[in-house]
Amino acid sequence: MIRKFNTILLTVFFALHINAEEASYQYENIAENLSHPWSIAVIDDNNILFTELTGSLRIIENGVLNPMPIDGVPDVLFAGQGGLSGLILDPEFLINQKLYLSYSSSDKNQKKNTLEVISAKLISGNLTEIKTIFKASPSRDTAAHYGAKMAFLDDGTLLITSGDGFNYRERAQYLDNHFGKIIRINTDGSIPKDNPFLNNKNAKPEIWSYGHRNLQGILVVKGVVYENEHGPMGGDELNIIEPSKNYGWPAITYGKDYSGATISPFTEREGMEQPIKYWIPSIAPSGMAFYHGSLFSEWKNSLFISALVPGDVRRLEILNSKVVNEEILFSDLGRVRDIATSPDGSLILATDGPKGKLIRVVRK
Numbered sequence: 087m088i089r090k091f092n093t094i095l096l097t098v099f100f101a102l103h104i105n106a107e108e109a110s111y112q113y114e115n116i117a118e119n120l121s122h123p124w125s126i127a128v129i130d131d132n133n134i135l136f137t138e139l140t141g142s143l144r145i146i147e148n149g150v151l152n153p154m155p156i157d158g159v160p161d162v163l164f165a166g167q168g169g170l171s172g173l174i175l176d177p178e179f180l181i182n183q184k185l186y187l188s189y190s191s192s193d194k195n196q197k198k199n200t201l202e203v204i205s206a207k208l209i210s211g212n213l214t215e216i217k218t219i220f221k222a223s224p225s226r227d228t229a230a231h232y233g234a235k236m237a238f239l240d241d242g243t244l245l246i247t248s249g250d251g252f253n254y255r256e257r258a259q260y261l262d263n264h265f266g267k268i269i270r271i272n273t274d275g276s277i278p279k280d281n282p283f284l285n286n287k288n289a290k291p292e293i294w295s296y297g298h299r300n301l302q303g304i305l306v307v308k309g310v311v312y313e314n315e316h317g318p319m320g321g322d323e324l325n326i327i328e329p330s331k332n333y334g335w336p337a338i339t340y341g342k343d344y345s346g347a348t349i350s351p352f353t354e355r356e357g358m359e360q361p362i363k364y365w366i367p368s369i370a371p372s373g374m375a376f377y378h379g380s381l382f383s384e385w386k387n388s389l390f391i392s393a394l395v396p397g398d399v400r401r402l403e404i405l406n407s408k409v410v411n412e413e414i415l416f417s418d419l420g421r422v423r424d425i426a427t428s429p430d431g432s433l434i435l436a437t438d439g440p441k442g443k444l445i446r447v448v449r450k
Contacts, residue, residue, distance in 0.1 A: 110382070110384075110449065110450060111382070111447050111448065111449060111450055112447075112448060112449075112450040113419075113445050113446070113447060113448075114445065114446040114447075114448055115443055115444075115445055115446075116134070116146060116149070116151070116434070116443075116444040116445060116446055117144075117146060117151040117443065117444040118441070118443050119441050120136075120138060120144070120436075120441070120442040120443065120444065121138045121139070121140045121142065121440060121442070122138055122139035122140055122169065122423075122438070122439065122440060122442060123136050123137070123138055123139075123423060123424070123436040123437070123438075123442040123443075123444060124136070124137045124138065124139045124169070124170065124171055124172075124173075124423055124424060124436070125137045125171060125172050125173040125174075125235070125373070125424055125436075126173070126373070126424045126425070126426040126434055126436055126444070127173045127174060127175045127185070127426070128426050128427070128428050128429070128434060129175070129179070129180075130428075130429060131428050131429055131430045131432075132146075132147075132148050132149045133145070133146060133147055133148065134146040134426075134434065134444070135173060135175070135185070135208075136173065136424075136436065136444065137170045137171065137172070137173045137187070138155075138169075138170065139164060139168075139169030139170055139171065140164050140169055140170070141159060141161070141162045141164055141169060141170050141189075142155035142156075142159065142170065143155060143156040143159050143170065143173070143187065143213070144156070145211075146444070151444075152211075154211075156208065156211055156212065156213060157211065157212045157213065158206065158212050158213030158214065158216065159187070159213060160189070160191070160202075160204065160216065161191070162189040162190060162191065163189075163190040163191055163192045163199050163229070165190070165199075165229040166228070166229030166230050167229060167230045167231065167232060168189075168190030168199065168229045168230075168232060169189065169190060170187065170189045171188050171189055171190070171232060171234035171235070172186075172187065172188035172189075172203075172234045172235045172236050172246075173185065173186070173187055173188075173236075174186050174236040174237070174238070174244075176273070177238055177242065182207070183207045183208050183209060184205060184206070184207050184208075184273075185205070185206060185207075185208055186203060186204065186205050186206075186219075186236055186244065186273075187203070187204050187206065188201060188202070188203045188232075188234040188235070188236060188246065189201075189202055189204075189234070190202070190229065190232055190234075191221075193225050197227065198225035198226060198227050199225060199226065199227075199229065200221060200222045200223065200224075200225040200226065201220075201221070201222040201232045201233065201234055201246075201248055201249075201264075202218060202220070202221050202222070203218070203219055203220040203221075203236070203246055204216050204217060204218050204219065205217050205219050205273060205274075205275075217274075217275070218275070219244075219271060219273065219274065219275035220246055220269060220271055220275060220292070222248050222264040222265075222269075223263065223264055223290075224263060226251040226253070226254060226265075227253075228251050228252045228253050228254075230249075230251065230252040230300075231249035231250050231251050231252045231299065231300040231316075232248070232249050232251075232300075233246075233247035233248045233249035233298075233300060233301040233302070234246075234247065234248075234249070235247045235301060235302060235303060235304045235373075236304065237304040237305055237306050237311070238306065239270070239306055239311070240306065240309055242272075242273070243270050243271065243272055243273075243278050244270070244271055244272070244273055245268055245269065245270055245294065245304055245306075245311065246268070246269040246270075246271070247268055247269075247298070247301035247302075247304050247313065247315075248264045248265065248266070248267045248268070248269055248301075249265070249266065249298070249299065249300040249301060250265045250266035250298065250299050250300065250335065251265050252300075254266075255299065255335065255336045256336065258296060258297055258298060258299070258335050258336065259296070259297060259332070259335075259336075259337060261283055261286065261288060261289035261290060261293055261296060262288055262289065262290065263290065264290060264292070264293070266296060266297060266298040266299060266335055267290075267293050267294070267295065267296050267298060268293075268294045268295045268296075268298065268301065268304070268313065268327060269292045269293065269294060270292065270293075270294035270329075271292055277291045277292060281293070281294065281329075282294065282329040282330035283330065294327075294329050294330075295327050295328070295329060295330065295331050295332075295333060296332055296333070297332040297333040297334045297335050297337070297358065297359075298313075298315055298333055298335055299315050299316060299317065299318075299335045299336070300315055300316040301313055301314070301315040302314055302315060302316060302371055302372050302373070303315075303371055303372060303373050303374030303391060303392075304327075304374070305374045305375070305376060305389075307376045307389075310326060310407075311326065311327040311328075312324065312325070312326060312327070312374065312389060313325045313326075313327050314371040314374055314391055315335075315371070316368065316370060316371065317339060317340060317341035317364070317365075317368060318339070318341040318342060318343055318344060318349060319341050319342045319343065319344050319346070319367075319368065320340060320341035320342060320365070320366040320367055320368055321339045321340035321341025321342075321364055321365075321366065321368070322341075322364060322365040322368045322369055322370065322371055323340075323361035323363070323364050323365075324361055324362055324363040324364070324371070324391070324402070324409070325359065325361050325362065326362055326407055328359075331359050332357060332358050332359065333358065333359045333361075334355065334358035334359065336349050336350055337350055337352065337355055337358065338350055338352045338353055338354060338355050338358050339353070340353055340361075340364045340366060341366070341368070362404070362407055362408060362409055363402070363409040363412075367395075368395055369391075369393040369394075369395055369398075369400065370393055370394035370395040371391045371392070371393050371394075371400075372391075372392045372393060372394055372422065372423050372424060372425075372438075373391070373392045373422075373423065373424030373425045373426070373436075374389065374390065374391050374392070374425065375389075375390045375425045375426050375427050375433070376388075376389055376390070376427070377389075377390060377401075377427055377433075378427075379427060379428075379429075379430070379431030379432075380431050381430065381431025381432060381448070381449050382431065382449065385401060387403075388401045388402060388403055389401075389402045389403075389404055390402075390425050390433070391425075392422035392423060392424055392425040392435065392436075393421075393422060394421040394422070394423070394438060395421070396417070397417065397419065397420040397421040397422060397438075398414050398415065398416055398417035398419075398422065399414075399415045399416045399422055399425060399435070400412055400413070400414060400415075401413040401414075401415055416435065416447070419435065419437055419445065420437055420438070420439075421437060421438035421439065422435050422436070422437055422438065423436045423437065423438040423442065424436040428446070432446050432447055432448045433446070433447040434446055434447075435447065
């Protein structure tokens with residue numbers, strides 16, 4: 087009887103705890119009816135840039151969505167998972183107005199395509215001084231697994247995620263191509279002199295790490311590089327990335343093929359890195375942000391990962407390179423494509439799909 091009573095008390099306690107958590111924040115719609123919003127770049131509290139996969143770069147100015155897309159965006163291949171994907175601001179954006187876009191582009195014969203990254207300046211609502219700084223090779227005949235996310239290292243070099251192209255997964259283990267790699271370049275497209283494979287004649291000199299699948303989030307926090315990627319059926323990963331390291335795909339994996347077949351019987355192998363967290367079943371991780379604001383003190387120093395299946399945000403607490411706690415948030419919004427932080431401590435979320443939204447999460 088006492089045990090039953092204690093169980094009831096615990097149930098009531100957890101119910102009240104959940105309600106308290108739910109009551110701690112509320113949503114504010116920033117923009118609606120967006121065409122597959124994909125990546126968010128916060129300029130300041132009231133000005134936000136974001137990409138739509140269909141090919142538009144959009145801006146929210148003084149809290150209001152400009153109805154006109156920004157001019158000058160190159161033609162993109164909008165097909166499958168391809169389109170206008172990644173967006174990141176230069177560390178000196180407020181001074182130089184420079185930004186970087188990643189997207190899928192068709193070859194001249196329109197039969198194959200690849201991942202391309204440009205730099206540009208945003209001047210008076212137009213992109214100018216556009217320059218291609220990276221183009222993945224070889225091209226592929228699939229429209230999937232581009233990666234196409236970017237992050238800056240503390241030394242000012244740019245990291246670019248390049249997916250395995252779905253049908254080219256075995257090539258993620260070889261250094262003569264860009265499938266399943268993280269790329270490191272200077273912002274002018276040149277190769278840093280300390281890249282790990284620079285003196286390897288059989289390697290692309292841009293490669294920083296390899297053995298990846300479909301990398302959808304990358305973030306640098308106090309010099310530590312966090313990266314998330316989709317596994318196949320199960321085996322989504324959160325990794326800490328170090329240069330020259332092999333992250334195993336497809337030689338090791340915690341997932342299975344979509345048919346249920348075994349991709350690899352191994353989850354570990356000498357010389358291949360382990361994720362600090364993996365998910366079975368898959369959550370389909372997408373964007374990533376680190377929270378250092380004060381609006382939600384209970385979330386301070388947490389890593390946030392937006393997720394598509396079934397649709398929520400994962401708040402992770404990390405200690406000594408290990409995930410020690412995971413909390414599921416915002417599960418009433420459906421598929422969440424990207425997440426970013428604002429200087430005022432609020433979170434900015436992009437929901438997925440042809441009628442996506444940008445939503446601000448604020449203290450209730």
